[in-house]
Amino acid sequence: VLKLYGINEPSIAEKLSDLPGKSGNIIFGFYPRFPENHITLSLRGEDQTSLTGELDVMEREIRSRVGAFIFATGDHTMEGVVGEMLLQKKLTLSVAESCTGGLVGNLLTNVSGSSGYFLGGVIAYGNEAKMGLLGVSKQTLDTHGAVSDPVAEEMAEGVRRGLKADLGLSVTGIAGPDGGSDEKPVGTVHIGLASGDETFSGKYRFWGKREQNKLNSAMMALDWVRRYLHGNPFLPGL
Amino acid sequence: VLKLYGINEPSIAEKLSDLPGKSGNIIFGFYPRFPENHITLSLRGEDQTSLTGELDVMEREIRSRVGAFIFATGDHTMEGVVGEMLLQKKLTLSVAESCTGGLVGNLLTNVSGSSGYFLGGVIAYGNEAKMGLLGVSKQTLDTHGAVSDPVAEEMAEGVRRGLKADLGLSVTGIAGPDGGSDEKPVGTVHIGLASGDETFSGKYRFWGKREQNKLNSAMMALDWVRRYLHGNPFLPGL
Numbered sequence: 395v396l397k398l399y400g401i402n403e404p405s406i407a408e409k410l411s412d413l414p415g416k417s418g419n420i421i422f423g424f425y426p427r428f429p430e431n432h433i434t435l436s437l438r439g440e441d442q443t444s445l446t447g448e449l450d451v452m453e454r455e456i457r458s459r460v461g462a463f464i465f466a467t468g469d470h471t472m473e474g475v476v477g478e479m480l481l482q483k484k485l486t487l488s489v490a491e492s493c494t495g496g497l498v499g500n501l502l503t504n505v506s507g508s509s510g511y512f513l514g515g516v517i518a519y520g521n522e523a524k525m526g527l528l529g530v531s532k533q534t535l536d537t538h539g540a541v542s543d544p545v546a547e548e549m550a551e552g553v554r555r556g557l558k559a560d561l562g563l564s565v566t567g568i569a570g571p572d573g574g575s576d577e578k579p580v581g582t583v584h585i586g587l588a589s590g591d592e593t594f595s596g597k598y599r600f601w602g603k604r605e606q607n608k609l610n611s612a613m614m615a616l617d618w619v620r621r622y623l624h625g626n627p628f629l630p631g632l
Numbered sequence: 633v634l635k636l637y638g639i640n641e642p643s644i645a646e647k648l649s650d651l652p653g654k655s656g657n658i659i660f661g662f663y664p665r666f667p668e669n670h671i672t673l674s675l676r677g678e679d680q681t682s683l684t685g686e687l688d689v690m691e692r693e694i695r696s697r698v699g700a701f702i703f704a705t706g707d708h709t710m711e712g713v714v715g716e717m718l719l720q721k722k723l724t725l726s727v728a729e730s731c732t733g734g735l736v737g738n739l740l741t742n743v744s745g746s747s748g749y750f751l752g753g754v755i756a757y758g759n760e761a762k763m764g765l766l767g768v769s770k771q772t773l774d775t776h777g778a779v780s781d782p783v784a785e786e787m788a789e790g791v792r793r794g795l796k797a798d799l800g801l802s803v804t805g806i807a808g809p810d811g812g813s814d815e816k817p818v819g820t821v822h823i824g825l826a827s828g829d830e831t832f833s834g835k836y837r838f839w840g841k842r843e844q845n846k847l848n849s850a851m852m853a854l855d856w857v858r859r860y861l862h863g864n865p866f867l868p869g870l
Contacts (some may be wrong), residue, residue: 489734489755495741496727498732499755502842504735506809514761516754517727517737523752523795527765557761571744605742 395455395539396433397470398463399617399627401476404628409459418448422456429610433460446512465620472616473508474488479623480511485632486618487514488559490549492540492566493583513557519548528552539564541578543595546586550595553586561622562588569607581610585628587618595617596631634671634694636701637710637855638867644669647697656686660694667848671698703858710854711739711746717861718749718799725857726797727753728766728787729777730804731821735850751795756787766790779804779816781833784824788833792826799841799860800826803853807845823866825856832856834869 398406406424409432415422419439425432433471435452437445468476479486489498495517502512513617515571516527520538529552532541538544541561546564554562566585573599581600586593614629621628636644642660648671653660657677663670673690675683697704704713718725727736733755740750754765759778762768767790768783776782784802792800805821812818821836824831834856838848852867859866 395818404835406743491734491737493741494738495746496729496737496753496755497741499729499734499757500732500738500846503731503755503757503807503846504737506842508733509757511810512733514755514757514765515734515753516765517734517741519737519747519750519752526752526796527752527794557758557764558764569741570659573747604744608738608741 397466401463419585425565426487471620477505485560488557489552490564491555494565498579516524546584546595550588569604634670635704639701715743723798726791726795728802730792731807776797782823784833785831788824788826807842836869
């Protein structure tokens with residue numbers, strides 16, 4: 395199983411359209427597993443060595459087309475992959491969560507051993523918490539609103555500073571069903587990532603119900619850390 | 633459906649043993665839905681009025697035996713019930729999470745409208761975060777360890793103060809599989825609740841895997857708020 399995030403089924407189908415669904419002894423298919431998409435490679439046959447060889451060729455072929463979206467294989471999860479990378483690079487992470495309300499921290503701490511790289515964070519659900527616990531300035535909040543790139547950046551920088559972590563990751567958005575506006579509809583989410591040297595931010599739009607928007611926001615935030623540590627560009631936002 | 637927390641199947645069976653599984657037109661049964669236990673009352677018949685009457689009698693009978701453990705009925709959830717009570721009493725809540733890593737906040741914010749009573753919190757996974765963001769004293773940590781009643785109390789008081797909330801709720805424990813000791817085995821969890829006037833704390837022991845221990849810890853913490861707001865005693869700990 396190859397697990398993908400940030401690409402939808404039609405796009406996967408298009409990019410893999412010239413690959414045969416069945417090639418030699420390998421059958422491949424893909425199916426959505428919200429908010430992920432999974433590509434499965436099934437083997438048939440008995441010759442272990444030649445099967446492994448065929449599998450390698452097919453996986454390489456798939457990776458050459460959608461590799462940037464593949465975050466994990468087999469039983470691995472986004473939070474597990476991010477954790478392994480942080481551990482390997484000896485970096486610590488902190489999170490500042492608004493609309494996800496603790497989900498990013500919850501996912502990270504589902505991984506045994508996460509205390510080795512995850513220091514904790516702040517659930518800054520209200521503006522008071524954003525100012526008081528993260529040092530987001532009132533002026534930034536007044537000028538841009540809580541759901542904005544500048545606030546996402548100040549949240550990421552604030553939690554990084556407050557927890558003395560190498561990385562600060564932030565999420566601020568509108569999970570819905572209430573709270574949306576014409577300018578900032580339900581599903582609008584800004585991600586921030588601060589490394590000390592640089593701070594990044596980006597805007598996305600999700601189209602699900604409350605819990606789906608929370609999950610997509612948390613996955614996108616973790617994917618930012620994965621892509622940052624890989625040196626890959628972040629997924630394009632709005 | 634009557635949803636119970638904090639009582640196991642054998643205890644439910646014992647307390648309801650003299651009730652007939654089928655009484656008149658009502659069939660009752662119960663089944664576990666980790667970490668909850670559900671009692672289902674199924675109706676058969678057509679006379680709406682008499683059925684409703686029978687149902688009331690049966691429900692009253694059940695409530696007289698296990699009522700303190702019933703936190704919700706039907707589609708309602710623990711986090712939904714706690715939210716409704718907070719809204720009704722015009723009280724705000726903040727959370728300080730160690731071993732749950734954000735799960736309490738995540739559950740609370742799955743409820744639409746939770747921004748009306750949930751201000752946010754701190755994920756204090758490491759001791760640095762407990763001291764820096766929550767004001768837990770180094771002396772308390774050194775004397776009692778991070779997983780202790782005194783630290784749970786200081787965490788609850790710290791987050792309440794920091795977020796200017798009416799209530800501060802805290803969880804600190806050992807989710808496992810690593811980190812346990814003879815004195816504090818995996819599954820040991822301390823809950824704290826600070827109201828300004830008073831601060832409570834209590835120790836529990838859960839027996840599941842990491843994610844199960846996290847879920848039980850979060851449920852127990854939310855149940856403390858529910859019981860506190862009801863004026864009911866907390867579930868007895870260790």
